[in-house]
Amino acid sequence: MFGGQVQSRPALFVHFHEGIFVDRLLELSSLFLQQLVNGITLGGVYALIAVGYTMVYGVIQLINFAHGEIYMLGAFLAYTLVTVLGLPFFAAFFITIPVCACFGVILDFVAYRPLRKAHRLAALITAIGMSIFLQNLALMIWGSQIKSYPRDILPGLFFRPALSFGDVSLSWLQVFILTVTVVFMAFLHLIIHRTRVGTAMRAISQDKVSSALMGIGVNRVISFTFAIGSAMGGMAGVLVGLYYNAIFPTMGYIAGVKAFAAAVLGGIGSVPGAMLGGGVLGIAEVMGAGYISSEYRDGISYAVMIMVILFKPSGLVGRQIGEKA
Amino acid sequence: MIKSPGAGITHRSMFLGLLFLALLLPWLPMGGFTNYVLRIITTAVLYMILALGLNIVPGFTGLLDLGYVGFYGIGAYTAGLLAIHYDLSFWIIIPLAALNGALWGILLGAPTLRLTGDYFAIVTFGFSELVVLVLRNELWLTRGPMGLPGISPPSLFGHNLVHDWEFFYLALFLLMIILLVVTRLENSRLGRAWFAIREDEIAAQCCGINLIRYKVMAFAISASIGGLGGAFYAKWFKFIHPDMFKFWESILVLCLIVFGGMGSISGTMLGALLLIPLSEILRMVLPQSLFNARYLIYGLVLVLMMRFRPMGLIPFERAQADKALRARRRLAAQEKEE
């Protein structure tokens, strides 16, 4: 590993090799740290999207396949606002979030609400159908070329390293993303545990019928859930569009699958689980790509998903759901 | 309403009529376009086979399999690799590919069929994506993205099948076999157990049906049909590539059975016959810019069908009623003969 030729000339040689040894160790650890940084940032993004999946599953036990498309629409919307209407980035960011919330509510109203009483399979199939529909709609509207923001969209500061020690660097953009993620997660936590709506959401996820009997407007709360989840998802879309500077219609599909894997990993139905799952999956993916195999990078998410569902369906945090009652 | 025996068109006679039409198809005067139309219809027949396979799982057991393309790909690559490395005959490859499909169906199904519908769907999806990733990356096995070119065409008594109409008849022949298998299954003890599971699992269990065993069998048979379809695909195209096995294929086949009617055999076939040529018709009719609208329509089909006609075009119950009608006619005819 470190070119070892440990031989007979002790003192000088040992110091020489020690030097190289330490260097190599530093190199390996900064590689590791940099990968960790990459992984945490990626994880934050997955967490933001995963939260949407997990909340919707919690209240109506539906895997909202179209959630990835909301994320994608968020990215495209911000991009369009910036390039076509010439708005500054932050304005676009703050407009996109509520618009995506509306998208989510509309999606629920149009596609899922009519099927509330129907078989689970029907809702799942509808979700898949909506996902396909929205993906191709975006393809038709914006074309399949990868879109990117013009370079001057953010002050150059953002792209420069905020912290760097040795070979490891963390850019301001990454800091921004992580901060936004943490802040909004905390916000979400507050909503779920300190407000009436949040309590209603938790009630519905435990027992829909009893909640209705208690006077909770079930449909309205469900719409609210969709709104929040979609807002976070859309926000993630805008951030990712900026961070990787690549926006294309199929981005929702891939990110959606991975975020769903993260939600399952953390425990579907549990918001802190989604956050944890997101972080863990992001790091696992980056480490896997960096240390094991870059071709199977996407495979890590699939494998994680399958393993968790088979062996610990309640996930890292969540409660026991997934097998037959 | 009991129709008098002998009256009315039943689905079976409608189907036989269409079959007769189909047999004539290559000889209709369409000029040079015969091959193009034949290819489209052959594709539709291939998808009919696939749809019949997929139909077994949600149709007969109520679970959703989102990973069908995995078995399709396994079947195709089994066939392709056997053809290229061992130069086996098509007629040996077909059952081998089907068996391989069944094997993987059992491997996947055994640990997962105890899960609820949603989780099962997700696991099958994950599995099929992993299969495709392996097909793509393991160059030593599958040549990965270089694809497998040069697969030899099927041969019958020493004559290589070369023309489009030959493949068309071959596809029809395979379809007939699968149809036979599936209809006989439907009427067998196995089929009845499956319907019981679909209608009410707990009641079925109470009647002594070993859920897991029957579900795994359904899944294995479904997978083997997928493998068979894949084998035909490989020998027909003579070139396979991982890009030909995307998640989209699973969705497309799902779309066909949703449209036609989950669980109903005639519905499934009708769904394939209508939706597959649709994509080609749209290609001709739509302007270049709306090219991708073709796929959008499939998404819309799923959503609209679930909303407005979730039982599909030919609902499963109607197909059962049809069978009852036929049974009555059979009885009446037998009485007449005595």
Place this chain on the structure above:
Amino acid sequence: MKIFGKFDRRIIREGISEGKAIIFRKEGAMKKLFSVLLVAVLFHGIAWAQSIKIPVASPFTGQLASFGEGVKNGALLKGEELNAAGGINGRRVEIILEDELCDPKEAATVATKLASDPGVFIVVGHLCSSATLAALPIYREAKLPAISPASTNVNIGRMSPFYFRNVYKDDFQGLFLAKYVNNMKGFKKVVIFYEVNDYSMGLMLAFMKEAQNLGVKILGTEAYTADTTDFKPQLTKFKMMRPDAIFIPGYAPQGTLIVAQAVSLGMKNVGFFGADGLDDDLMLKNPDAEGLFVTTPFLPDKAGPEAASFVAAFNKKYGKVPNWFAANSYDAVGMAAAAMKAVGQDRIKIRDYLASLNSKEKAYNGVAGKTYFDENGDCLKDAFVKEIRGGKWVSAEKQL
């Protein structure tokens, strides 16, 4: 399990009469659908009976649409020029665009459609190697000659006597790049970041083989899949290896992201280079790509006098300088037209004519150089190098 019992035979007889009834009766959505299909297909064939069709098959939508656009523009320009000069033996030339999305299934469908069409005698296409390989057996069965302006995969010419191409092969390109990198740029330690597809991997292998001969060290290789946007894990690995340059044998959409992310990770003094897949204006959007160089089959200023008028006309019509896709497809259409002018509308004769262009003297003199084919249908063409300077593509001062 009785299959053909007495009752079943009656059903079959009934079925035949039903079938006849379906054909002749007015009812039935099936019949209507079928007839619509037939009519559409027939109409399609009748409509363009008078003009000479030259179909061009490439991805015009999809991720590689910008490459397809070059092919489209070059072909359309040549079609216009041919018609302005009186067409082929007096008949109008019709360039028909067939979009196959770089997908093997679509390519096979398109190929069948074209092969079935009695008015098609030659095809210009395809672009992606997987699409070409899927279409190849169909053209071979139908004895329909095809010229690919852009498929660089090594197997294509070998596999069919009906497939030709006027672009060089990946093994040549990889070799050329290795030589250039070693002789002209002096890079001694290179890492390769390839996409998991046949084009990229073929290039990588050819490069690696020659690099080994020349003593250029390959420190490591990493892969990415087509839809990836996050390249940081692999790039971080590369960073630790401290290479002189990163070879990106992939396509521009990913290439530009790779460059941007590499720089954001702090890889400052690393060179970037690639091959014809990176030859796209998309790469210019990134200021970090300064100094990136690629091999290309066509360079306007090194291309000779025929090219000058082509470049001017292209610029006039489309407002930009043609890239190599446009130049090659322009030539391919030109060759198709020349073949039809010489031997008429016969698939086999056209194929034989093309095969007869087998030496420098008999070569087709096009804008992208002289094209002549070897016994496999492949051609030897020069490769040029262009690089990004000041946000624009310019020819590298030092060519091999």
